[in-house]
Amino acid sequence: MTIAAAQIVALSPLLMITGVGCLALLLDTMAKGRAPALWLAQLGCVAALLAVANQWMGSGSSQPIWSGMLIVDRMALFLDGVLIIAALATLLVAAPFMREHEFEHGEHYALVLFATAGGMTVVHATHLLSLLIGIETMSLAAYLLVASWRRQPAGAEGALKYLLLGAFAAGFLVYGTALVYGTTGGEMSYAGIAARAARAADNPLFIMGAYFLLTGMLFKIAAVPFHMWAPDAYEGAPTPVTGLMASGIKVAAVGGLVRLLGSAFANPGLALGHAGWVRVLGGIAFATMTWGNLAALRQENVKRMLAYSSIAHAGYLMIGLVALGQKVDGAQPALLVYLAAYAATTLGVFTVVAWVGRRDDERLLIRDWAGMARTRPAVALAMTVLLLSLAGVPPTGGFFGKFYVFRAAMQSPDLAWLVVAAVLNSLVSVYYYLRIVVAMYFRDPVRPWQPFPSVGMAIVLFVTVVVVLALGVVPRPVVELAAGGLVTHW
Amino acid sequence: MPQTTQLFGYGQLGFGIAAAIIKILVFVVLFAMGLASLLTWLERRQSAMMQDRLGPNRANLGRWRAWGLLHFVADALKMMFKEDFIPPKANRFLFTLAPILALAPPLIVLAIIPFGAPLCWGHMREAVPLGTCAQPVDLQIARLDVGVLFYFAFASLSIYGATLAGWASYNKWALMGGMRAASQMISYEVTMGMAVLAMFVCYGTLEPGAMVAQQGPAPWQWGILRGIPHFIAFFLFFAASFAETKRTPFDIPEGESEIVGYFVEYSGLRFGMFYLGEFLEVIGSSALMVTIFLGGWQIWGASVLPNWAHVLLSMLVWGAKVFLFCGLQLLVRWTLPRFRADQLMRLGWQRLLPISIANVVLAACWQMWIH
Amino acid sequence: MNLAAHSASMAETIVFAILSAGVLVGGLLTVTRRNPVSAVMCLVLTFAALAGLFATLSAHFLAVLQILVYAGAVMVLFIFVVMMVNREESTPIARQGLVTRAAGVLAAGYVFYRVAWLVSHERTLPLLAASATPPVKDFGTVSAVGALLFADFLFPFEAISLLLLLAVVGGVMLTRHVREDHSSRVS
Numbered sequence A: 001m002t003i004a005a006a007q008i009v010a011l012s013p014l015l016m017i018t019g020v021g022c023l024a025l026l027l028d029t030m031a032k033g034r035a036p037a038l039w040l041a042q043l044g045c046v047a048a049l050l051a052v053a054n055q056w057m058g059s060g061s062s063q064p065i066w067s068g069m070l071i072v073d074r075m076a077l078f079l080d081g082v083l084i085i086a087a088l089a090t091l092l093v094a095a096p097f098m099r100e101h102e103f104e105h106g107e108h109y110a111l112v113l114f115a116t117a118g119g120m121t122v123v124h125a126t127h128l129l130s131l132l133i134g135i136e137t138m139s140l141a142a143y144l145l146v147a148s149w150r151r152q153p154a155g156a157e158g159a160l161k162y163l164l165l166g167a168f169a170a171g172f173l174v175y176g177t178a179l180v181y182g183t184t185g186g187e188m189s190y191a192g193i194a195a196r197a198a199r200a201a202d203n204p205l206f207i208m209g210a211y212f213l214l215t216g217m218l219f220k221i222a223a224v225p226f227h228m229w230a231p232d233a234y235e236g237a238p239t240p241v242t243g244l245m246a247s248g249i250k251v252a253a254v255g256g257l258v259r260l261l262g263s264a265f266a267n268p269g270l271a272l273g274h275a276g277w278v279r280v281l282g283g284i285a286f287a288t289m290t291w292g293n294l295a296a297l298r299q300e301n302v303k304r305m306l307a308y309s310s311i312a313h314a315g316y317l318m319i320g321l322v323a324l325g326q327k328v329d330g331a332q333p334a335l336l337v338y339l340a341a342y343a344a345t346t347l348g349v350f351t352v353v354a355w356v357g358r359r360d361d362e363r364l365l366i367r368d369w370a371g372m373a374r375t376r377p378a379v380a381l382a383m384t385v386l387l388l389s390l391a392g393v394p395p396t397g398g399f400f401g402k403f404y405v406f407r408a409a410m411q412s413p414d415l416a417w418l419v420v421a422a423v424l425n426s427l428v429s430v431y432y433y434l435r436i437v438v439a440m441y442f443r444d445p446v447r448p449w450q451p452f453p454s455v456g457m458a459i460v461l462f463v464t465v466v467v468v469l470a471l472g473v474v475p476r477p478v479v480e481l482a483a484g485g486l487v488t489h490w
Numbered sequence B: 001m002p003q004t005t006q007l008f009g010y011g012q013l014g015f016g017i018a019a020a021i022i023k024i025l026v027f028v029v030l031f032a033m034g035l036a037s038l039l040t041w042l043e044r045r046q047s048a049m050m051q052d053r054l055g056p057n058r059a060n061l062g063r064w065r066a067w068g069l070l071h072f073v074a075d076a077l078k079m080m081f082k083e084d085f086i087p088p089k090a091n092r093f094l095f096t097l098a099p100i101l102a103l104a105p106p107l108i109v110l111a112i113i114p115f116g117a118p119l120c121w122g123h124m125r126e127a128v129p130l131g132t133c134a135q136p137v138d139l140q141i142a143r144l145d146v147g148v149l150f151y152f153a154f155a156s157l158s159i160y161g162a163t164l165a166g167w168a169s170y171n172k173w174a175l176m177g178g179m180r181a182a183s184q185m186i187s188y189e190v191t192m193g194m195a196v197l198a199m200f201v202c203y204g205t206l207e208p209g210a211m212v213a214q215q216g217p218a219p220w221q222w223g224i225l226r227g228i229p230h231f232i233a234f235f236l237f238f239a240a241s242f243a244e245t246k247r248t249p250f251d252i253p254e255g256e257s258e259i260v261g262y263f264v265e266y267s268g269l270r271f272g273m274f275y276l277g278e279f280l281e282v283i284g285s286s287a288l289m290v291t292i293f294l295g296g297w298q299i300w301g302a303s304v305l306p307n308w309a310h311v312l313l314s315m316l317v318w319g320a321k322v323f324l325f326c327g328l329q330l331l332v333r334w335t336l337p338r339f340r341a342d343q344l345m346r347l348g349w350q351r352l353l354p355i356s357i358a359n360v361v362l363a364a365c366w367q368m369w370i371h
Numbered sequence C: 001m002n003l004a005a006h007s008a009s010m011a012e013t014i015v016f017a018i019l020s021a022g023v024l025v026g027g028l029l030t031v032t033r034r035n036p037v038s039a040v041m042c043l044v045l046t047f048a049a050l051a052g053l054f055a056t057l058s059a060h061f062l063a064v065l066q067i068l069v070y071a072g073a074v075m076v077l078f079i080f081v082v083m084m085v086n087r088e089e090s091t092p093i094a095r096q097g098l099v100t101r102a103a104g105v106l107a108a109g110y111v112f113y114r115v116a117w118l119v120s121h122e123r124t125l126p127l128l129a130a131s132a133t134p135p136v137k138d139f140g141t142v143s144a145v146g147a148l149l150f151a152d153f154l155f156p157f158e159a160i161s162l163l164l165l166l167a168v169v170g171g172v173m174l175t176r177h178v179r180e181d182h183s184s185r186v187s
Helices: A007-010 A012-030 A035-057 A074-101 A106-124 A128-146 A153-183 A190-200 A204-220 A229-238 A241-266 A268-272 A277-297 A302-325 A331-353 A379-389 A397-410 A415-444 A454-471 A476-483 B004-008 B013-050 B071-081 B092-112 B148-168 B171-203 B208-214 B228-244 B269-293 B307-332 B341-370 C003-032 C036-056 C060-085 C097-119 C126-129 C144-151 C154-175
Strands: B116-120 B136-139
Touching: A007 A012, A012 A035, A012 A074, A012 A106, A012 C154, A035 A074, A035 A106, A035 A331, A074 A106, A074 A241, A074 A454, A074 B136, A074 B208, A106 A128, A106 A241, A106 B013, A106 B171, A128 A153, A128 A204, A128 A241, A128 C154, A153 A204, A153 A229, A190 A241, A190 A268, A204 A241, A204 A277, A204 C097, A229 A241, A229 A302, A229 C144, A241 A302, A241 A331, A268 A277, A277 A302, A277 A415, A302 A331, A302 A397, A302 A415, A331 A379, A331 A397, A331 A476, A379 A397, A379 A415, A379 A454, A397 A415, A397 A454, B004 B013, B013 B071, B013 B092, B013 B269, B013 B307, B071 B269, B092 B269, B092 C036, B116 B307, B148 B171, B148 B269, B148 C036, B148 C060, B171 B208, B171 B228, B171 B269, B171 B341, B171 C060, B208 B269, B228 B269, B228 B341, B269 B307, C003 C036, C036 C060, C144 C154
Parallel strands: none
Antiparallel strands: B116 B136
16 A cells, blocks of 8 residues: 555644644754744644645545545544644643743643644544544643643642543553454454444444443543543643643544444444443433532532533533434534534633632632622623533523534434433533632622733633634534534445 | 384474474583683683783693683582572562573573574585575574564563562662663663664564575675664664673673672572573674674585585684674773763663664665665 | 374464463462562563464564563563562552452453353354454564555554654653742753
């Protein structure tokens, strides 16, 4: 097999991000200060976005490239765009944050880019090896980023828990790959597995392998009962990194699951049979939503509360996956819209959390947020809009995301109970989101407010709020964009 | 009852087993162990000559002193009769295992080294030009496709010997020596691999027998002079093999005169196994260098001499080359002072490794453009 | 079947039995040793036996790489870290807790039962029987594996180099000396 130039060009966003990451590492060692590496990384993100747009023009339907390892179709490009924007936002927020708290180092920027590269590999993957490598790259970069604030012991603790459980998850992924490879007679590409799934579904080891793969992926999106690492990792990580984990990494993992479940394990016998994954995933979705919301109710620490809310959102996302398994047509675009809205909201929320702290005073407790509206009304308003989006209150992007996913789920009568539970959970979540709003507007400040001035953070906050509101008011364009990215079925 | 020829004819299982046993006896037991024992004496005698003193010359059998050659017999007897002492709190199993892991790998890696020209079965009295034999018996205990990688695999197992010796002795100085040894050996193993990788690219094979077959008897046909990357690779490998075998100037793990090393609690034959293992590693790395870089057993005369004479001549030539190289390694001991640990690590990771990686790229370009 | 072939297949079975016993015993001992260094050495035994199993399957390159990389480099680093950290010996997790041990035995027993079922019914499963083609002549040699790595599996091969770069960068980043004064430059 010779590598045609077209195949390399098709992967240009991924190659660009990886290359710029390596160059940023080099530039960090050679140039004075960290700014050149940061600028290079940001420019690289912009260039990669342009490459994504370029690829979008030419890819209506596509076939797997690189010997069946990857595919460049519109869903993958859509998620690529989301991931690159998440990386850009993280870079813009991380630099002032690190400078303020005095732990800036150039590897951070390169690691953010490498995590994004891993995520992009996951969403492009059509082969279990590519999936595995993408997940591992993304996760390893995430472990390192969580531990990167060396003076915070909570970071090391969170990173260690994430690493240990993530390594187990990778073990499940590999064992599942081995079982699937063996029981399908040597297939690891999604197309091959889908072709043989009907016959292999009689074999309990194949089903076991599929479940191991599912377990590994569920670890990554922090679904219950595999969520134990998430609160500690999210809380211990530096806030911009938490934003990347909650937005970019979750989006990539869900994207990978969409392709895995939507093509490799889409066979009805496998999905809906006596050991079908649709019912199991439905149960896990319910447990995740409920547990996430109930646990978030009792949190005083803003980051920990947002971590649990992120777990709950993974539950809502899984409802979309369940609908995908039931072969509902609108499930996939709905999921993509929800992912985009969720990513934008999460990035904005964590930008605000990063902004409110100063050196030695991170202000992570809800009661420390009291009275922000008096001195910083714009930020408080932005935060309110973002929190309402997380809760799913119209007219925000979060509402429409949930709306589309729930509507897709309602098309299948078996899932009605799940949608009802999800709506109830959303109502419950409004309570803990509004706790922050109440603190900001209706309480007296406990300490004077001095968020540090930062252009980057302001830009990110402004853009995310605009996107969330735009998605809430005119969701149509994004839905069209997302609907153009249907996964190729074999 | 099967016929003898069916079991022991050329190409049959019995023939292969008998041939392997004979090769092991000749090469490993006779040559390697013999040379290792000789090197224990040669080390002291050659050092004495370099330092203008007498060296060991007392061991005798009656009136026959033989320049102190019998010292290696005396040493062996002394070690065998010493008290077998295991420190009270040491981990007995690992304490006993460590010398085995230091002695066995250097013996195992000798399996892939070709030590003579192929013996032509059935035509031993005729002159057989190289490469034309119908039934060759390769003078190589195992002809593996992965060849030199086998050497690296088992050389990396010898690291356990040093490390476990340091840990199992229940002695903090030994432990630190063991860790020094482990870090040094791991670091230089990478450089060794990279240096030889350039040669793999140039030869196109990993198998030592095939590598020797591509070289020739004359020095300009040897591996080292075939190109610039070959030349650089030789020096990189040479330097790195010193660190692998923990010989001066890289002998900080042993540090005999000033720092306590990892076998400080070992005495008697257990120490003898470490000692012999070290010299066997010297022989092994010399043999590998001769095979890859210096033409191996190649010598003129394949077309004129009867096959058995040619094989014998090639074995002698090969043995002489290996012996010279071992002597060279013993000689370097007294030319440079011992490197400090940080100098050693910096040399390995920041100087030799980048050069060896660049050399691989150079070798690839060389292959593409010259051939 | 002549004597040579018969003794060859019996030898194969014996070799397989010994190597498998090595893998299983090594694995079992690894998780039950109190002494971490003993546990590491038992794991080395497991990997060495596994390399032997690869060799019996004609995957020679993979067998040598298993010893070179896994048993020779990765496990040496394990030993190095174990010796450096030098914690007190403690009862390993595999020997604690009746409930967890029972659950583990049940789960492993179920997997074993399924695998045994698969092995015994191998010929009746259409997918597995169909893929039982004999390997090509140079299967498992360096050139064959190299051709695969640079043709069909080029993307994973190159992508893994990024993963390794990440590991190296992370190792340096996490163990670098952090200055205690509040300057923004980490030394």
